[in-house]
Amino acid sequence: MKLSRRKLLQAAAVLGTAVPLAGCEHITTEITQRLGETIPDKIDIAAGKDIDPIFHLLSRAAYGPWPGELDRVKQMGTAAWIEEQLNPAKIDDGACEWRARRFETLQLDPGTCYEFKKPVLRDEIMRHTLIRAVYSKRQLFEVMVGFWTDHLNINIDKGDCIYLKPSDDRLVVRNHALGKFRDMIRASATSPAMLVYLDGNENKKAGPHDIPNENYGRELLELHTLGVHGGYTQTDVYEVARCMTGWHLHTPWQRAQVYFDKNMHDDGEKHVLGHIIPAGGGEKDLEQVIDIVCSHPSTAHHIATKLVRRFVDDPPPDSLVNKLASTFTRTSGDIKAMMSELLSSDEFMQARGTKFKRPIHYIVSCLRLLGADTFAHDSLTEYLARMGQGPFQYPTPDGYPEKTEHWLGTLLWRWNFALAVTANNVPTVIVSLDKLAEAIAAAADHDTSTDRGWHPKVLLPYFIGRAGTAPELAALDEYILRSSTAITSAHKAELIGLVLASPAFQRY
Numbered sequence: 001m002k003l004s005r006r007k008l009l010q011a012a013a014v015l016g017t018a019v020p021l022a023g024c025e026h027i028t029t030e031i032t033q034r035l036g037e038t039i040p041d042k043i044d045i046a047a048g049k050d051i052d053p054i055f056h057l058l059s060r061a062a063y064g065p066w067p068g069e070l071d072r073v074k075q076m077g078t079a080a081w082i083e084e085q086l087n088p089a090k091i092d093d094g095a096c097e098w099r100a101r102r103f104e105t106l107q108l109d110p111g112t113c114y115e116f117k118k119p120v121l122r123d124e125i126m127r128h129t130l131i132r133a134v135y136s137k138r139q140l141f142e143v144m145v146g147f148w149t150d151h152l153n154i155n156i157d158k159g160d161c162i163y164l165k166p167s168d169d170r171l172v173v174r175n176h177a178l179g180k181f182r183d184m185i186r187a188s189a190t191s192p193a194m195l196v197y198l199d200g201n202e203n204k205k206a207g208p209h210d211i212p213n214e215n216y217g218r219e220l221l222e223l224h225t226l227g228v229h230g231g232y233t234q235t236d237v238y239e240v241a242r243c244m245t246g247w248h249l250h251t252p253w254q255r256a257q258v259y260f261d262k263n264m265h266d267d268g269e270k271h272v273l274g275h276i277i278p279a280g281g282g283e284k285d286l287e288q289v290i291d292i293v294c295s296h297p298s299t300a301h302h303i304a305t306k307l308v309r310r311f312v313d314d315p316p317p318d319s320l321v322n323k324l325a326s327t328f329t330r331t332s333g334d335i336k337a338m339m340s341e342l343l344s345s346d347e348f349m350q351a352r353g354t355k356f357k358r359p360i361h362y363i364v365s366c367l368r369l370l371g372a373d374t375f376a377h378d379s380l381t382e383y384l385a386r387m388g389q390g391p392f393q394y395p396t397p398d399g400y401p402e403k404t405e406h407w408l409g410t411l412l413w414r415w416n417f418a419l420a421v422t423a424n425n426v427p428t429v430i431v432s433l434d435k436l437a438e439a440i441a442a443a444a445d446h447d448t449s450t451d452r453g454w455h456p457k458v459l460l461p462y463f464i465g466r467a468g469t470a471p472e473l474a475a476l477d478e479y480i481l482r483s484s485t486a487i488t489s490a491h492k493a494e495l496i497g498l499v500l501a502s503p504a505f506q507r508y
Contacts, residue, residue, distance in 0.1 A: 001430050022350040028098050035095040037135065039371040040068040042136075042443040045461040054078060055465030059508040060311050060355075061085065061343055062139030064365030067436065083341050085140035086178065086336050096135040099375065105127045106166050110192045110256035113163040121162050125169065129391045130376040131410050133364045140339070144177040145169075146360065147310055149392070150399030152188050152224060155196045156303030156392045161433070164193035164256060165392055167258035168326060175231040180305060181333030186425075188285060189216075192249055192256050194233040198397065205245045212266065217241035219397045225293040236273055240293075242266040242286040243277060300328035304338070309402055311342055312350040320347040337429050353465075353507045359387035361508070362414055366421060366500050370431045371465055379427040386413045411506075418500035423493040454487055454495065456480070463496075464504040472504065 030450060046052030056071045058065040061082070065299045073081045085093065090355060103124040105116055113121060125302060136142050152173065155161040168191045177182035186193050195201045198216035205212065217240035246265030250257045260283040270277040271283065277288050293299060305323035306315035321343070324338050331337045342348055357365065365384060367374060374380060384390050387410040394400050401407075420426050437454055440462050456476035461470040470477070482485065489496075499505060 024102075028375075029373050032095040032098050035098070037095045039432065039439055041439055042070075042071075043067050043436075043439040043462065044071050044074070044443045045440060045458070046070070046465045047461055047467050048438055049467055051465040053349055053352075055351065056341070056352045056508075057081070058139075059365070059465065060348070061143060063133050063143065063361060064368045064508075066368050067371045067439065071334060080346070082340065084138075085138070086340055088138035088141040089176065091138050093137050095130060098135065099135055102213065106170060110164045110167045113166055113171075115161075115253060116163075118162050121166065122156065123381075125156070125166055126381050126384075127376040128390045129169075130360075130364065130381065130436055131374075133360070134367045134372070134374065134376075141177055142340070144335070148173045148184065149175055150394075151306065152184075152194070152395055153397050153399035154193045154392065155395050157395070159196050160256075161197050163194050164191075164196060167191075168193035171506075176335075178336045178339070179334075181299075181328070181335055182290065183489070185220075185294055186287075186290045187494070188224070189220070189244070189290060190247055192258055192259050195247060195249060195258065196208075200244060200247055201249050203241060203245050203247070204261070205242075205266040212238070212241035212245050214238060214241040220293060223397055225302065226296055226298040227305070229299030230302060232273060232298075235271070239270045239272045239277075240289055242268070242270050243272065243289045243308065246283070247286070248279045259293070268485075282403055297325075297329070300325040300333075304328055305331075307338060307342060308347075309433055312348050313354050314402060314404075317347045320345055353504075355508055356407060357385055357390035357506055357508055358400065358402075358407055359410055360391070362387075362506065363417065365505075365508070366418065367429070370421070370433075370496075371436060372421070372428040372429055372431045377428040380429055383413065383417050383426070388408075414506070415501040419494065419497035422497040422500065423490070433489075433496055437492070452481075454492055455497070456499075459496065460499055460504075463499050464502070468504075472502065 046055050052070070053072055055065065057078055058073065062069075062085075065072055076084075091301065104122045105113055106120055106128050125252075133142050133146070154161055154165055154168060155277060156165050168188075168480050172184060172187045172191050172194075176187060189200075194216070200212050200216040202211065203213040203216065214237050218237045220240060221230065221237060223230050226232055246261045246263075248259060248264070249255075250259060250260055261281055265282060265285075267280055267282060269279040272289060272292055272489070275288075275292050278287055281288065301321065304321045304327075305316055307324060308320050312320060320342065324342060327338050327341050328335075363380075366372075381390070385393075389400055390405075421429055421431060424431060426497070441454075441458055456468060459474065460476065476495065476498060479495065480491075
């Protein structure tokens with residue numbers, strides 16, 4: 001008898017309370033596979049000389065295709081897929097929720113997080129981030145979460161940020177990742193994590209000679225809104241800092257709750273970017289500052305530039321930057337409208353294979369294309385740390401760099417990871433290479449009963465979105481000839497590992 005989804009989930013919940021963690025994970029794997037998290041029987045591949053446009057879309061607006069996703073988008077069309085992804089709340093993400101729901105600290109208020117040890121909080125927020133990136137059907141949303149996490153970077157190793165970042169991730173970044181830019185900046189300005197990270201909690205005027213702490217005011221203008229060349233002055237930084245005085249965190253009573261202390265606020269007249277903020281505004285000074293900086297023309301250009309650099313190319317094409325800046329201004333910073341225009345643009349479609357994957361994108365794209373089963377334990381997250389992109393651990397407010405040069409030193413660890421994951425040598429990460437290769441070969445009309453289904457000419461296009469070049473295929477053919485007359489499981493793992501380590505797979 002076929003179980004209804006509701007009964008299946010209810011049964012799994014009951015079983016999950018009666019087994020240890022490993023058993024829970026095994027049950028979750030079975031449930032998510034029944035909910036569609038599987039490798040299909042056939043997987044079409046892109047066989048053209050150039051990177052397939054749909055593969056390109058799924059590599060940039062997602063963390064790479066999940067097995068069978070290329071076929072699905074071909075059937076529904078790219079415009080329909082973009083529209084679907086721009087409305088993530090309408091996408092059934094039940095399978096991913098089953099994997100991610102175990103991380104209770106991500107749903108707690110900041111004060112309650114102090115009841116947990118730091119390693120527990122670190123482990124859960126890192127694993128939660130990876131699991132959602134790998135398994136969520138709301139792929140564009142997860143990519144945007146990564147983008148805004150860098151834009152509003154908070155290092156969990158500073159002060160009490162480890163206790164405060166889980167709620168910041170939920171209420172600031174995830175709540176506004178495809179919403180209004182102004183709403184996100186406003187939420188960030190009084191986020192407990194941001195108040196600690198950029199010293200807003202120390203920004204006060206208790207006496208006539210007190211000088212405001214400028215850290216948050218400077219980064220608000222330089223990084224979060226106008227940009228370093230946005231036309232602000234040191235006086236603007238100082239005046240913004242004055243406007244932000246008085247916002248603090250309760251401790252120990254109502255721990256980590258934000259409040260405004262009017263006695264610690266500079267209530268005099270301020271001048272910000274040519275605007276006069278009258279005296280006596282109190283906590284409303286913050287609202288006026290946010291309105292001023294979010295509506296400034298430089299902010300529209302700065303955010304448009306960063307989006308185009310992340311999703312299209314570096315340097316970003318001026319034509320698309322100007323279009324997105326106009327959309328930002330016209331829609332009052334509607335992120336969804338900007339992304340709709342960006343992903344539908346000619347500039348986006350023409351920039352195929354021009355970007356170098358950062359470590360998180362590299363590892364997640366490997367796991368997605370392999371159809372891996374993982375719960376992102378230390379054995380996986382340690383690879384990210386080795387590659388220099390541990391989630392929420394970049395020390396400075398500008399977030400992890402986009403520049404290719406910054407990440408070229410990670411190649412050895414990428415190769416190590418590629419060969420380890422395909423050989424099932426990354427503990428708690430399981431891949432089924434035979435099932436994957438059979439599905440690819442079946443769609444390519446290769447005989448899966450022989451080793452011909454493992455030919456690089458068939459496998460390589462699945463991973464890089466285009467037919468292999470003569471030098472690429474020759475290099476992989478030489479490896480096969482050097483192995484043996486029959487391709488063993490070890491040879492198969494090494495073959496796909498070499499594909500994942502190849503220069504073509506490092507780019508997207």
